[in-house]
Amino acid sequence: xxxxxxxxEQKWQKKWETDKVYKFDEQSKKPPFTIDTPPPxxxxxxxMGHAFAFSQQDFIARYKRMRGFEVFHPMGFDNNGLAxxxxxxxxxxxxxxxxxxxxxxxxxxxxTVGQEKAMEESFRGIGxxxxxxxxxRTIDELAxxxxxxxxxxxxxxxxxxxxxxxxxxxxxxxxxxxxxxxEDKEVESTFxxxxxxxxxxxxxxxxxxxxxxLSSCVAVFVHPTDKRYEKLVGQKLKVPLFDIWVPVIKxxxxxxxxxxxxxxxxxxxDQTDMEWYMAxxxxxxxxxxxxxxxxxxxxxxxxxxxxxxxxAIIEDLKEQGLLKEQKPIKHSVNVxxxxxxxxxxxxxxQWFVKYLELKDEFIVKAxxxxxxxxxxxxxxDNWVKGLQWDWCISRQRYYGIPxxxxxxxxxxxxxxxxxxxxxxxxxxxxxxxKCKCGSNxxxxxxxxxDTWFTSSLTPQINGHWAEKTKxxxxxxxxxxxxxxxxxxxxxxxxxxxxxxxHQGKMPWKNIMxxxxxxxxxxxxxxxSLGNVIAPKEMIDKYSADVLRYWAGLPTIGEDIPxxxxxxxxxxxFLTKLFNATRxxxxxxxxxxxxxxxxxxLWPEDKWMLSRLNNLEQGATKAMDKxxxxxxxxxxxxxxxxxxxxxxxxxxxxxxxxxENESKKAAQYVLRKVMQDTLxxxxxxxxxxxxxxxxxxxxxxxxxxxxxxxxxxxxNKEKVDAKLEETALLAISIIAAIRKDKxxxxxxxxxxxxVATIKVVEPExxxxxxxxxxxxxxxxxxxxxxxxxxxxxxxx
Ligand SMILES: [Zn+2]
Ligand SMILES: [Zn+2]
Numbered sequence: 001x002x003x004x005x006x007x008x009e010q011k012w013q014k015k016w017e018t019d020k021v022y023k024f025d026e027q028s029k030k031p032p033f034t035i036d037t038p039p040p041x042x043x044x045x046x047x048m049g050h051a052f053a054f055s056q057q058d059f060i061a062r063y064k065r066m067r068g069f070e071v072f073h074p075m076g077f078d079n080n081g082l083a084x085x086x087x088x089x090x091x092x093x094x095x096x097x098x099x100x101x102x103x104x105x106x107x108x109x110x111x112t113v114g115q116e117k118a119m120e121e122s123f124r125g126i127g128x129x130x131x132x133x134x135x136x137r138t139i140d141e142l143a144x145x146x147x148x149x150x151x152x153x154x155x156x157x158x159x160x161x162x163x164x165x166x167x168x169x170x171x172x173x174x175x176x177x178x179x180x181x182x183e184d185k186e187v188e189s190t191f192x193x194x195x196x197x198x199x200x201x202x203x204x205x206x207x208x209x210x211x212x213x214l215s216s217c218v219a220v221f222v223h224p225t226d227k228r229y230e231k232l233v234g235q236k237l238k239v240p241l242f243d244i245w246v247p248v249i250k251x252x253x254x255x256x257x258x259x260x261x262x263x264x265x266x267x268x269x270d271q272t273d274m275e276w277y278m279a280x281x282x283x284x285x286x287x288x289x290x291x292x293x294x295x296x297x298x299x300x301x302x303x304x305x306x307x308x309x310x311x312a313i314i315e316d317l318k319e320q321g322l323l324k325e326q327k328p329i330k331h332s333v334n335v336x337x338x339x340x341x342x343x344x345x346x347x348x349x350q351w352f353v354k355y356l357e358l359k360d361e362f363i364v365k366a367x368x369x370x371x372x373x374x375x376x377x378x379x380x381d382n383w384v385k386g387l388q389w390d391w392c393i394s395r396q397r398y399y400g401i402p403x404x405x406x407x408x409x410x411x412x413x414x415x416x417x418x419x420x421x422x423x424x425x426x427x428x429x430x431x432x433x434k435c436k437c438g439s440n441x442x443x444x445x446x447x448x449x450d451t452w453f454t455s456s457l458t459p460q461i462n463g464h465w466a467e468k469t470k471x472x473x474x475x476x477x478x479x480x481x482x483x484x485x486x487x488x489x490x491x492x493x494x495x496x497x498x499x500x501x502h503q504g505k506m507p508w509k510n511i512m513x514x515x516x517x518x519x520x521x522x523x524x525x526x527x528s529l530g531n532v533i534a535p536k537e538m539i540d541k542y543s544a545d546v547l548r549y550w551a552g553l554p555t556i557g558e559d560i561p562x563x564x565x566x567x568x569x570x571x572x573f574l575t576k577l578f579n580a581t582r583x584x585x586x587x588x589x590x591x592x593x594x595x596x597x598x599x600x601l602w603p604e605d606k607w608m609l610s611r612l613n614n615l616e617q618g619a620t621k622a623m624d625k626x627x628x629x630x631x632x633x634x635x636x637x638x639x640x641x642x643x644x645x646x647x648x649x650x651x652x653x654x655x656x657x658x659e660n661e662s663k664k665a666a667q668y669v670l671r672k673v674m675q676d677t678l679x680x681x682x683x684x685x686x687x688x689x690x691x692x693x694x695x696x697x698x699x700x701x702x703x704x705x706x707x708x709x710x711x712x713x714x715n716k717e718k719v720d721a722k723l724e725e726t727a728l729l730a731i732s733i734i735a736a737i738r739k740d741k742x743x744x745x746x747x748x749x750x751x752x753x754v755a756t757i758k759v760v761e762p763e764x765x766x767x768x769x770x771x772x773x774x775x776x777x778x779x780x781x782x783x784x785x786x787x788x789x790x791x792x793x794x795x
Contacts, residue, residue, distance in 0.1 A: 003578045005543035005571075009687040013127060021705045022065075022129040024072045032474055033069035035061055036458050036481040036508055037130075038491070039076030039138055041083045044115035046122035048525060048562060049484070051535035052517040055551035057482040058128045059628045060512070062683035064479075065129070066711035072475050074134030074462050075123065079112040080143065081451025082173060085399040086338055088112070097174075101398040101427075101446075108399050109139070122536065126544045127686050129707065136461055138454050139401070144423035147454040148404040149466035150498060154353060155416055159501055160393070162414070164349045166267075166274050166284075167392050168334070171292025171306070172341035175396040176350050178450060179389045180490045183337040186330055191259060193324040194317060196220065196237040204237055205324055207259025209331065211317065212309040213266035214239055215298045216287035219246050220264050221254040221276065229262055239264075240322040241313065242299065249280055268345035270334075271388070288344055290396070306344075351403065351447070353391040355497060359384050366496055368506050372626045373557040376485060376513040383489040391497070393450045400448025406431050410439035422466065456494035459507045481508040485515065485557070512626050515559040522561045533562055545685040546570040552632040552684045573636055574688050577681070580644050584674045585696040587655045588667040596668065600661040604650045604771050605669045607727040609718055611642060612673055616714025619680055623711075628684070635680045643673055646731055653774040675700055676712045730768040733757055736791050737776045746795070752778040754794040758786035 016022065035057065040050055065071045078084070088108045089095060096104045116137075123130075137143060154160045167176040189209045196204045206220060217239045222229040229248065236245040246264075253272055254263050265276045267284045276282060287297040294301045294309045301309040317323040334343040355362075362384045371377040394403070404417035404424045415431040417424040426444035434440050457465075463472030477499070483491055492511060499507035518524060519531040526532065538547050549570035554560040601609075615638050622630035651666040675697055682689040686707060693706035703709050737755065741748055755778045759765060762783035765772075773781050 003575055005545060005574065005688065006540075008691045009125075009127065009544050012687045012690045013124060016127075016129075016705065016707075017124075017132070019704055021707060022071070022073060022131050024131045024134060025070060026471060026474065028070040030068055030070040032072055032479075033061075033064040034072040034475040034478040034480070035074075036462070036478045036495075037074055037076050038483050039078040039136070039455070039458065040119065041087070042077050042079040042112045042115045042119060043087055044118045046119055046126075046535055048517040048533055048535050050123075051126055051547055052551045052560070053482065053484060053514040054123065054128055055126060055548045056514055056556065056628065057480075057512070058548075059552060059683045060480060060482070060623075060626060061129050062686065062707055063623045063628075063711065065707060066679070066682065066709060068710070071129075072134070072462075072478075073130050074136055075120075075128070075130040075132060076136040076138070076458065076462075077116050077119065078138045078451070078455060079109075079116065080138035080454055081400045081448075082175070082338055082395065082397060083451065084108060084112060084139075085397060086173070096398045099398075104398045112139075125539060126535070126547060129686070134462065136458075138451070138461075141423055142464065142466075143454055143457075143461050144401050146457050146461045146466045147401045147449055148417065148422045148424060149419065150453070150457055150460065150502065151404055151449070152416055152419060152422075153502055157501070159354055160351055161354055162349065162351050164347060165352075166277070166345045166347050167350050168389070169290065169344045169346040169348065170336040170339065170341050171288070171290070171344055172339050173336060173397070174291060176346075176348060176392050176394060177336055177343070178392045178452070179387065180383075180452070180493070181337050182334045182343060183340075184332045185335040185340065185342075186332050187342075188328060188330055189333075191327045191329050192314060192317070193260065193326070194240055195322040195324060196239060196264075198232070198235060198237060204232070204262060205260050206262050206264050207327075208264055209329070210266070210269050210310070211313045212294070212298075212301070212306055213269050213287060214264075214313065215242050215244070215294075215301075216266040216268075216285040217242075217244060217246055217264045218267055218282045218285055219249050219276065219280065220262055221249055221251045222262050223254045223256045224250040224252060226250075226254070226256045226261055232262075241316055241320070249276075251276065251279070267347075270345070274345055284347055286347060288346065290346060290348070292344065348396075350392050351394040352389075353393055353497070356387060356390050358500075359387055362493070362496065362500070365500065365506060369496075369508060370510045372510060372512045373555070376488065376511070376557065379485065379488050380492060383493060391450075391494075393453045394447040395450055397448055400451065401454055402426055402448055403445040405445040406442035407445070408435035408437060408439050409441035409443055411435060411437040413437065415442060452490055452494045455491060456498045458495065459499065460502065465502075476503065477506055478508045479510060481511045483511070483513060485513045488513065510626070513557055515554065515557050518559050518561045520561050520563055522559075525562075538564075538567060542567045542571050543574075543687075545574060545687050549573065549632070549685055552628055555629050556626055573640065574685060576640060576644065577677075577685075578688065578692065580639070580648070581674055581678075581692050581696060583648065584670045588671045591664065591667040591671060594664055594668050598661075599665040599668055601665050601669075602651075602654075602662065602771060603723070603727070603730070603767050604647060605665050606720065607723055608643065608647050608669050608673055610720045610724055611638060611727075612676055613714040613716070613718040614724070616676065616680065616712045617716060617719070618714075620711070620713045623683075631680065632684050635677065639673075639677050643677070646734065647673070650734075650771050650775045671697075671700075678706060679709060679712050682706050682709075726764050726768065729759070729765050730772060732789060733759070733765065733768075733772055733791065734775055736789065737772075737778075737793065740791060740793055741776075749777055750795065752776060752793050752795055754778075754780045754782065756782045756784060756792040758784045758788075758790045758792075760786065760788065 061071050061073045088111045170177050191207045192211050193205045193207050232248045233250050265273050267277050268274050289295050292306050294304045363381050406415045406426050418432045459478050463475045465472045495507050550566050619631040654663050654666040678689045690706050693701045769781050
């Protein structure tokens with residue numbers, strides 16, 4: 001029977017599903033272990049990062065199940081919000097504004113259905129042990145209800161407010177965004193030395209990368225200690241091209257080393273402009289609109305796009321002799337992480353979650369969570385420390401979850417939905433009561449909620465918190481949040497914020513932060529670099545278990561370059577596992593019932609059992625600490641380098657020999673090691689272990705799946721360190737004899753007349769004499785005391 005991994009995998013995936021092996025039983029008496037699964041964005045494709053991270057999450061889920069927990073392991077898809085809408089816009093080459101809101105939402109939803117199906121198939125294909133009946137989506141009714149319920153709860157506790165304020169704005173997506181959605185991007189730009197003039201016509205040169213903002217210039221700043229401009233402070237300067245006069249103000253935020261040391265402040269060019277605007281109560285002048293076009297304020301440049309205006313203004317400055325010099329520079333700008341467009345700061349009306357004053361609390365309270373690996377907590381802390389804005393949660397988009405909010409047409413008071421109405425669509429539904437002013441006429445809020453406003457509620461969605469179920473009490477706080485390090489600021493942080501506001505506690509006990517799957521050279525995989533390796537390709541070529549094996553090799557949190565040679569090695573290992581089991585099965589099939597205490601064990605038997613218990617103890621400790629690579633690597637090495645390479649060879653003579661107690665003991669140990677090895681490997685390579693368990697070990701594995709068997713914890717009492725040490729010596733003697741034989745060109749099973757073993761402490765290995773003799777076909781064996789190990793063979 002040849003080993004066909006693909007056939008095995010499909011067979012067991014189907015069987016697990018029909019047998020509901022991973023079904024979560026709410027009524028179970030077992031303690032629950034609950035996992036807050038990250039919902040991948042519905043893009044139609046499972047990429048290598050998914051395969052990598054989800055496999056690691058699955059190792060833990062399977063392990064906990066074997067440890068006797070009732071594992072709550074839902075799968076989710078993120079089909080809500082901007083990411084989804086942008087994906088559909090890009091795929092179909094459309095823009096939301098080409099459609100009515102209703103049409104656009106329908107289009108996006110329709111498109112995501114097919115994408116989700118394709119993804120579901122890929123995720124099933126790597127054998128993840130989800131209870132698919134718990135599947136959730138971030139746009140479905142339950143998520144809508146939960147998000148709106150969360151809003152109502154925050155509203156009740158005055159944690160949300162609405163304000164006209166400067167906000168981060170993406171001109172391409174046409175919406176406000178939150179600080180967490182910004183990315184730094186290094187861009188090439190030009191420093192333009194532009195001439196401002198004093199009242200008496202003196203030229204003052206100011207360097208700027210954004211001359212298109214000249215019409216919204218409200219002040220210029222110099223550093224308080226900058227002698228060059230001391231006399232200017234308090235005077236007014238004329239802005240070039242426009243009839244605008246602005247004051248010169250001193251402020252330590254002006255960098256004397258940058259440009260000419262004197263800098264213009266426009267409302268708003270960047271974050272510092274905002275700070276100046278607040279600190280010095282400057283007027284607000286708006287020259288860019290919500291779609292990234294110049295406003296009336298920009299006079300003749302009105303209607304131009306930002307970059308067009310920049311070009312035109314530079315031309316005009318040149319013509320009028322107001323441009324002194326241009327220097328190319330590279331600097332870092334804020335871009336929108338979704339579309340990479342440079343951010344603007346616009347003054348708009350938005351909804352915010354108020355939390356800036358709680359930064360310290362967010363840091364301290366999150367210490368109650370175990371961060372795996374530990375250093376990821378520092379990334380979280382740094383993010384929280386750097387927070388400068390309250391959380392802007394409104395998006396000026398069509399697709400997303402609506403605010404449960406209306407405004408009174410008469411007095412403009414906010415009216416929120418009643419809990420009973422959820423999920424509510426204010427565009428169609430009406431508030432249940434009248435406004436305080438007596439009016440019955442309302443205007444709906446047309447903005448939608450930030451997608452993270454909903455994604456930050458995954459524990460609450462999965463526990464049906466908004467429906468006030470018992471399930472929520474059972475699963476919250478959740479045991480484990482697995483997620484990537486790139487979204488600590490977005491997902492981990494926002495989820496912590498929400499749970500703290502709603503439940504007054506942390507959402508999980510543990511957070512396991514996975515690293516990235518990189519290309520073979522350690523670069524991030526990306527379409528533009530052409531270095532993307534699709535998991536499907538690797539599964540087709542090697543199998544899902546082999547891909548999972550690869551995901552089990554690195555330490556948690558570590559980025560790992562994808563090396564195909566590891567897939568080759570993984571496949572080799574699985575083949576070895578399969579072949580060795582078939583040997584063991586054949587050699588021990590007739591064992592029957594044994595009384596373990598009465599077995600006559602040889603030193604190698606005791607050694608194997610000691611090693612096995614040692615390994616199991618270490619594996620249990622490591623898995624409890626989420627250090628799965630400290631299980632997979634040692635188990636593979638034990639199985640291959642000790643059990644297969646030595647133990648099996650040592651006991652062959654007993655297996656093929658007479659029926660007696662010695663044979664029984666060997667058979668017992670062979671079977672025991674094989675059986676426990678399967679259990680240790682089951683979380684990592686679930687298909688092949690199931691196949692072996694169900695076809696060859698049905699006598700010992702009584703559950704319907706190996707994944708419902710008990711994890712072998714190992715027994716300290718059964719570890720014999722001394723024996724393991726002498727075993728190493730016996731092994732090195734056998735290795736030396738093997739080397740000698742093959743060095744002389746003789747087959748390994750060539751009989752030896754006399755073997756003289758010179759060794760430092762002969763008394764230590766004498767009890768292994770019979771084992772060594774039988775393994776290496778030696779007639780007579782002699783031990784002599786010597787300074788170092790050496791052997792002499794006579795044939
Ligand atoms: Zn954008
Ligand atoms: Zn009113």
